[in-house]
Amino acid sequence: MTGRAWREPPDGCPMKKLNVILPAVLAAAAIGLMGWLHFHPTAAPEENRVVITVDGKEVKSVPLSRPQTVTVRQGDGIENVIEITHEGARMLSSTCDNQLCVHRGQVTVDNWELRPNQQFIICLPNRVTVELVVKE
Ligand SMILES: [Zn+2]
Numbered sequence: 193m194t195g196r197a198w199r200e201p202p203d204g205c206p207m208k209k210l211n212v213i214l215p216a217v218l219a220a221a222a223i224g225l226m227g228w229l230h231f232h233p234t235a236a237p238e239e240n241r242v243v244i245t246v247d248g249k250e251v252k253s254v255p256l257s258r259p260q261t262v263t264v265r266q267g268d269g270i271e272n273v274i275e276i277t278h279e280g281a282r283m284l285s286s287t288c289d290n291q292l293c294v295h296r297g298q299v300t301v302d303n304w305e306l307r308p309n310q311q312f313i314i315c316l317p318n319r320v321t322v323e324l325v326v327k328e
Pocket residue numbers: 286288289290291292293294314315316317318
């Protein structure tokens with residue numbers, strides 16, 4: 193404690209306005225950052241979609257309205273097969289040793305919030321990620 197009383201700035205002082213605006217800006221920035229972290233690296237889309245990356249680079253982006261099976265081949269026999277349905281996506285098969293990605297099952301619009309990796313299915317050995325990007 194300094195013992196000094198806070199002196200209210202006189203009316204019209206720019207500092208008074210700043211005291212109101214600054215916390216609002218900080219709050220907006222914090223919310224923006226949370227949103228960015230949540231949806232990084234992919235911004236919220238117009239519709240629910242599945243984004244597949246290899247080595248962190250997007251190789252395919254498929255809306256759930258267009259169900260299909262995507263095969264990602266990286267050479268040396270490395271292959272991941274991703275099934276995309278109206279509900280979500282699953283790793284149908286993978287050439288990785290541990291098969292963790294296959295055993296993860298399906299990530300859907302309804303279940304992603306309850307999953308350990310949330311909207312991601314990750315195949316670490318093959319450096320493949322499948323992300324369900326849910327629209328806001
Ligand atoms: Zn895998």
